[in-house]
Amino acid sequence: MTRSSTPLWTRDVEEMILPLLRELGIGFVPYSPLGHGLLTGQIRSVEDFPDDDWRKTNPRFTGENFHRNLAIVDEVKAIGAEVGATPAQTALAWLLTRGNDTAPIPGTRRVTRVEENTAAHSIELTTDQLNRLNRLRPAAGECHDETNTASIDR
Template identity: 60%
Template sequence: MHYINLRDLEVSRIGLGAMGMSHGYTGSGTDDAESIRTVHRALELGVTLIDTAEIYGPYTNEELLGQALKGRRDQVVLATKFGLVSHSGEGAWNLDSTPANIRAAVEGSLKRLGTDHIDLYYQHRVDKNTPIEETAGAVAELIQEGKVRAFGLSEAGPDTIRRAHAVQPVTAVQSEYSLFTRGIEERVLPVLRELNIGLVPFSPLGRGVLTGTVRSTDAFAEDDFRRGNPRFTGENFQRNLALADEVKGLADEVGATPAQVALAWLLAQGDFIAPIPGTKRVSRVEENTAADAVTLTAEQLARLSSLPPAAGDTHTEAQARMLER
């Protein structure tokens, strides 16, 4: 495994997204023992960046990682997120990045994760009712107190990134970025390069489609969030399967899996990028981390880059209102 710097935070080139172990996908929360084995196998393979959030569950994913990392905390750059749970009474899925809410959130996350500090603390979504300067200032205080090491933003646009960075240097921005979703390239990536901010792409495998293993939505559970996602419905889904087939064709040439090629393309976009493919299975974490050893030629990278973006919006209308890009 190679390592890079997200600003001044050294992380494995490929991380692990833990959300699906507890939340959002078919089978989430049904096999915690396998999820814990997956975390342990990731650590054995040199993965150091592990990502969660208080909203995943809510809370159960942080609790799971707290179990998995007992006795192993010093091996991990642990990232979690605040701002999608309002602790003042409104509860989950309510934006709240006020300083008081951040204070409540961090104490809960520390307890569930079984740690005295969070390495990378992200604002999960921009709260338009709270000036980003106030949010950044609150996290800066937590950094001074030793409860947080670094500040991050998730799905933030250029103006928000600049304003936050002026108060407390932003270590990383997390956004959806993959061969399927490239909307941040024009506006966000130049700002990250300019300000020396790392990028942590989530859903780097197109929520499973780029692995080549998702060919139908019939097996999705009722609570699988992909059921209502525009990219998984009707003609959009069929077009996206055709794009995945293009990736598989190139993967066959390279002697790698489609997932490894999709990750290798992402890694080639800059040495400040550390994707966090999510999985709850040991076999998948072994496959994903091996992408670090896949080298694509300039011609192969160009072929992949020339593929059209995925058909359909990446979020539902309600979810999209929380995004800045």
């Protein structure tokens, strides 16, 4: 089992890594399957983060990138509303359609959210809804800040 970059808003692994994993029979744990919380729709302002929250300076959560990325969340939320699912469940339900070798492990400190997130397996998305999710533009901004990005793949 390996883990690499993210879900719905970071699709680069699909071309670069997943084919090799499948050839070798290795499972995949997508990194931060809820986009560090953004894909849950609960984060609308970085001002709400405590000062020691690393997302406050992460490129995807700052400035114009953050506002552009909220548009991705809005579409996830709209599709969730159509099927009676929360945005978190919708993002996870999409991930669960990506193959039996893909095992998302969302992070949360709350039991109620574990229950909400695990219920994603029973959410059925239509072909049209999956196509809309597949067409979402990639996240604006690098996944990590400059220092962390420089340390990746070394």
